Amino acid sequence: MKKRLLDIAHARSGDKGDTANIGLIAKHPKYYPLLVKRVTAARVARHFKGMINGPVERFELPNLRALNFLLHGALDGGGTISLKTDAQGKVFSTALLRMEIDVGGRR
């Protein structure tokens, strides 16, 4: 069965220079292992293909049942240089929540 991340997680994002960060937080502890397994750095890089021009790093925060992603080269130079509406990556988080992941079980 597939679920949209929006239904099992929430998120907030911000910036450091040309890098956007996305903190992805499981809505319930039972979803955290699923996020760890399915929402890999490689998967996130594929999800944002064409929107970022650098690598994706992932860090785990099991204590907060959260994953932190760094999306490098995401902000057209970032801060004041960027020509983007979302120059500070404030809503990158919501774009990640569009991702669908396999949550197991029958459909």
Add this chain to the structure above:
Amino acid sequence: MRSANHPATVRVAGGQGFWGDWLEAPYRQVTGGPVEYLMMDYLAEVTMSILQKQKSRDASRGYATDFITQMERILPTVVERGIKVTANAGGVNPRACAMAVADVARKLGLGGKLKIGVVTGDDLLGRLDGLIARGHDLKNLDTGRPLHDVRDRVLSANAYLGAAPVVEALQRGAQVVITGRVTDTGLTLGPLMHAFGWAVDAWDRIAAGTVAGHIIECGAQASGGNCLSNWKTIPDLANVGYPIVEAHADGTFDLVKHPKTGGRIDVAGVTEQLVYEMGDPRAYITPDGVADFTTIQLDQTGKDRVRVSGIKGKPATDKLKVSIAYFYGYKAVGTLVYVWPDALEKAKAADRILRQRLQDLGLAFEAIHTEFVGANATHGPLALKGLDTTAIPEVQLRIGVRSPDKERVDRFTREIAPLILNGPPSVTGFAGGRPKPEEIVAYWPALIDKQMVKPMVEVVDA
């Protein structure tokens, strides 16, 4: 070690998350219930360059003027209740800011009742050539380039100071501590170190005070503002209560807000703020120490009350971060609104026509960036997957250019309006007129050896 002089609990209220935050918040924080400290963050990365420019025109300026208006409003309460204030409103001229606060205090009849601490030593602009000559090349942390490459365009350079000078000012009796580029977290950690007598190498406590500072430094973003988790059920944001750290000597703290205020403090919302602008969670580096965010435990211990505990820290590094601003070039962004039917197709056609004209004029840019607001501006191609784009009622074409050459950017701004009459149909929304070329002041993050920066503290009577 706790002595009889140290309180069991200390409350630090967050009053401003940035210069431009809600003007009502500081007053509500000092009057809405008991607090011992009010912290206010005013400095974003590029703010210092704006302030440096103001100071170069008028030596009595260069600080966050809103802070003076705020102090005029809250000083009577602050003095009456013995509340202490920490703020990095001093910008590039903390002394002038302190003088302005002293003037306000005297005007309010509070002369002689107030000591003001002034923290300086962060401003490296006048020392840059000396530092570079002595081998401190202030490499850009993102690109690795030495500062030498843009030296003649540097507008401001400030080392991030930590909590130590804030603690010193408080120990010397300052009730209002005005700083230059002190870290946002240092404005909360400083009061806690002072109140509880925490040692500078009590790394777990330093980390705990840093995490507390990180949570409240963005104002209401920790108490229901900009919170995605169950956002529709967050009560009464019109009356939102800004966050308050209720700290204990052992480094644990509760996050709360004043009674009878709106917003919400829950584990989900605090978690959102913890991950905001996060890098490697195991190493949140400040001048004061290194906090490990993977050790933080959150528990909902009451309505609008989250307990934060378990925080571990590591020793401080021997570097300080330096925030440098330099002149980069020019940019301009133009917009037009295209309307159904075929709103997106029309906007796309206009973009193609505009780009063709720029090319025909021989105008090359460092970057041209097009967004179709209402369709793909923030979610890119992800937004249009499976969407019937012919149903979109309106799309804003938003096109921007960037160049070191101001004239090119200016010429671009003259190519927007003609499209209204000589481009695709059903276009409107040009009431704002021709866009203006804007100067780009860019950010250059670097590191410097800690020993090269000496924070200075003065305490003056109002």
